[in-house]
Amino acid sequence: MDKKKKWLKITLGIMALVIVGVYIGGIAAFHGKFLKNTDINGMDVSDMTVEEAEKLIREQAEDYQITLKERGNNSETITAEEIGYHYVSNGEIENFQKSQPYALWFVSYFRPASYAFETAVQYDETLLKEKADSLKCFDKATAKAPEDAKMVFQESENKYVIKKEKQGAKLKQKKFWKLLTETISERDGLLDLEKESCYQTPKVTSDDKDLNQLVENLNHYVDIEITYCFGNQKEVLDGSVVKDWLTYDKKGKVLVKDGAISDYIASLADKYDTYDKPRKFKTSDGTYVTVEGGSYGWKIDQTAEAEELTKLMEEEPILALQYSTTEGYPPLLQHLKAYMKSSRNIGTEDDGVLVTSGAQQIMDLFTKSILNEGETVICEAPSFIGSLNDFRSYKAKLVGIPMDTDGMNMEALEKALETEKNVKFIYTIPNFQNPSGITMSLEKRHRLYELAKAHDVMILEDNPYGDLYYEGEPLPSIKSFDTDGIVLYAGSFSKVISPGMRVGYAIGPKPVLAKMTVCKQGQDVHTNIWSQVLCYRFMTEYDFDAHLAGLRKIYTKKRALLLDLMEKHLAPYITWDPFNGGLFAWCHLPKGVDMMEFVQKALEKKVCVVPGTAFLTDENEPCDAFRINFSTPTDEQLTKGITLLGETIREMVEK
Numbered sequence: 001m002d003k004k005k006k007w008l009k010i011t012l013g014i015m016a017l018v019i020v021g022v023y024i025g026g027i028a029a030f031h032g033k034f035l036k037n038t039d040i041n042g043m044d045v046s047d048m049t050v051e052e053a054e055k056l057i058r059e060q061a062e063d064y065q066i067t068l069k070e071r072g073n074n075s076e077t078i079t080a081e082e083i084g085y086h087y088v089s090n091g092e093i094e095n096f097q098k099s100q101p102y103a104l105w106f107v108s109y110f111r112p113a114s115y116a117f118e119t120a121v122q123y124d125e126t127l128l129k130e131k132a133d134s135l136k137c138f139d140k141a142t143a144k145a146p147e148d149a150k151m152v153f154q155e156s157e158n159k160y161v162i163k164k165e166k167q168g169a170k171l172k173q174k175k176f177w178k179l180l181t182e183t184i185s186e187r188d189g190l191l192d193l194e195k196e197s198c199y200q201t202p203k204v205t206s207d208d209k210d211l212n213q214l215v216e217n218l219n220h221y222v223d224i225e226i227t228y229c230f231g232n233q234k235e236v237l238d239g240s241v242v243k244d245w246l247t248y249d250k251k252g253k254v255l256v257k258d259g260a261i262s263d264y265i266a267s268l269a270d271k272y273d274t275y276d277k278p279r280k281f282k283t284s285d286g287t288y289v290t291v292e293g294g295s296y297g298w299k300i301d302q303t304a305e306a307e308e309l310t311k312l313m314e315e316e317p318i319l320a321l322q323y324s325t326t327e328g329y330p331p332l333l334q335h336l337k338a339y340m341k342s343s344r345n346i347g348t349e350d351d352g353v354l355v356t357s358g359a360q361q362i363m364d365l366f367t368k369s370i371l372n373e374g375e376t377v378i379c380e381a382p383s384f385i386g387s388l389n390d391f392r393s394y395k396a397k398l399v400g401i402p403m404d405t406d407g408m409n410m411e412a413l414e415k416a417l418e419t420e421k422n423v424k425f426i427y428t429i430p431n432f433q434n435p436s437g438i439t440m441s442l443e444k445r446h447r448l449y450e451l452a453k454a455h456d457v458m459i460l461e462d463n464p465y466g467d468l469y470y471e472g473e474p475l476p477s478i479k480s481f482d483t484d485g486i487v488l489y490a491g492s493f494s495k496v497i498s499p500g501m502r503v504g505y506a507i508g509p510k511p512v513l514a515k516m517t518v519c520k521q522g523q524d525v526h527t528n529i530w531s532q533v534l535c536y537r538f539m540t541e542y543d544f545d546a547h548l549a550g551l552r553k554i555y556t557k558k559r560a561l562l563l564d565l566m567e568k569h570l571a572p573y574i575t576w577d578p579f580n581g582g583l584f585a586w587c588h589l590p591k592g593v594d595m596m597e598f599v600q601k602a603l604e605k606k607v608c609v610v611p612g613t614a615f616l617t618d619e620n621e622p623c624d625a626f627r628i629n630f631s632t633p634t635d636e637q638l639t640k641g642i643t644l645l646g647e648t649i650r651e652m653v654e655k
Contacts, residue, residue, distance in 0.1 A: 328355025432582025
């Protein structure tokens with residue numbers, strides 16, 4: 001035992017001596033050097049003396065360069081030598097080394113140390129400016145300033161168009177210099193000029209609201225065409241002439257230049273007046289005889305004609321008393337096309353616009369144009385009664401596709417497309433569907449489009465309620481990703497301006513609209529022009545988007561009231577589907593309650609709801625639902641009506 005203890009003591013002593021030796025050796029090894037796992041500004045200086053570390057930093061500084069990534073996949077480089085970029089020892093590195101606890105050198109193996117200097121690297125600002133001035137990105141020949149979008153008159157189309165802006169390649173010098181010096185100071189090797197928004201940008205772009213409005217206003221005037229007849233001679237006044245008469249103020253209001261109209265009328269008088277003017281006649285022998293003027297011939301009343309022409313150009317309501325084109329009021333057509341493209345991404349160069357007498361007429365004209373008796377229309381089940389009746393009137397076969405909480409069941413739709421014969425189109429109301437209130441998901445919109453394309457079937461997208469969303473942002477329309485010309489979009493002013501205006505609009509493939517236009521000519525010639533003018537002026541002279549926002553605020557409040565009332569008076573017997581927009585609530589009666597009996601009893605209390613069977617493709621199918629329209633009743637009427645519905649259901653359930 002004594003020997004074991006002795007050897008243990010000897011072993012421990014040796015180990016202690018070794019540890020002490022290693023420790024002292026470590027102190028000696030790292031004295032005057034940086035410890036392990038030490039970096040300065042990202043450079044590894046482990047085991048280096050101050051001199052060695054400074055040499056490394058100096059070499060790194062000499063190798064420094066900054067790359068300028070420019071527009072158009074171009075790049076330029078500034079080197080350390082070009083700007084006098086160098087390291088200046090100020091004792092900071094030595095202070096870093098001295099601050100290290102080299103007596104605890106072993107800790108450095110487990111705990112890295114990082115240091116950073118800010119001022120030890122310098123460059124010559126004068127050299128940097130000289131180098132910057134010599135860069136290609138400042139060359140006047142290539143670094144051209146951006147060009148604003150502007151309005152030009154396109155002679156070939158006889159209308160004003162917007163010439164798109166050009167980005168150019170001219171830098172914002174102050175911003176560039178600031179970013180350049182900051183990048184160098186931070187020893188960063190890359191400055192992306194595009195990413196950092198260093199280029200000057202056009203002040204006016206092609207989507208500028210005021211510019212587009214001005215173009216629209218001017219084109220409204222150049223659309224004029226008046227034919228003057230002087231005996232067997234004619235003079236046509238059109239946009240090619242009128243454009244030179246026009247100017248505009250700072251607010252974009254179109255003005256007619258002083259004297260332009262009277263000068264034009266005077267030119268007509270000089271050319272065509274025969275009163276008191278000499279006349280030249282050709283005789284039978286080929287010679288000419290001149291007869292001095294007298295009190296015969298015709299003479300333009302220049303004052304009166306100038307006044308009439310001015311009135312015609314300034315007082316547009318006269319249009320309301322005349323026939324118009326079947327396609328629609330031209331300024332409204334142009335504005336709708338531009339507005340729907342810019343705000344909804346709806347419409348392509350291959351699409352046209354047709355103004356109709358309400359969106360209901362779109363369903364009729366479209367069905368009449370492409371469907372033959374007995375052919376199939378696929379609809380959502382349930383769906384809008386007015387459209388269903390239209391399809392029935394042309395003896396279509398209706399196939400209903402059940403609705404999921406996020407829109408039409410795609411499996412059922414695909415099966416119907418594969419099994420049904422002569423399918424002509426799919427009818428859908430993707431936003432706040434009437435009557436269910438369901439909104440089709442973005443995924444299903446894309447799937448619906450792909451299925452229709454695969455089976456060579458058109459889509460009739462009915463969107464009267466799309467602007468009446470209560471929360472979030474609206475989903476893109478199916479028409480917005482129509483690149484194959486298979487979607488006809490139906491819009492309406494009824495829900496956002498007035499139902500009594502009876503103004504709707506279809507946006508879709510031009511060949512389809514051409515057929516619809518022929519059908520419309522036989523129905524009503526054109527949509528009420530006065531209503532069209534009012535819609536146009538409402539959209540252009542007022543903040544239309546602010547108006548829509550105001551409507552959403554009103555209906556959001558009405559929905560909240562309706563939900564509170566239904567929760568109070570209808571629950572738990574009557575349930576309803578969630579809805580985040582639109583004007584309808586789709587309600588379900590409890591099992592065992594006859595829906596038609598409920599509707600009749602409610603009607604006896606002077607409360608009108610629509611029975612759910614009215615919205616089915618097969619009206620004989622069983623249905624437990626009814627629809628509430630909460631848009632028209634006042635708050636007081638809505639409160640009274642829901643209360644009475646609650647009384648009705650309790651009378652039927654609790655009897």
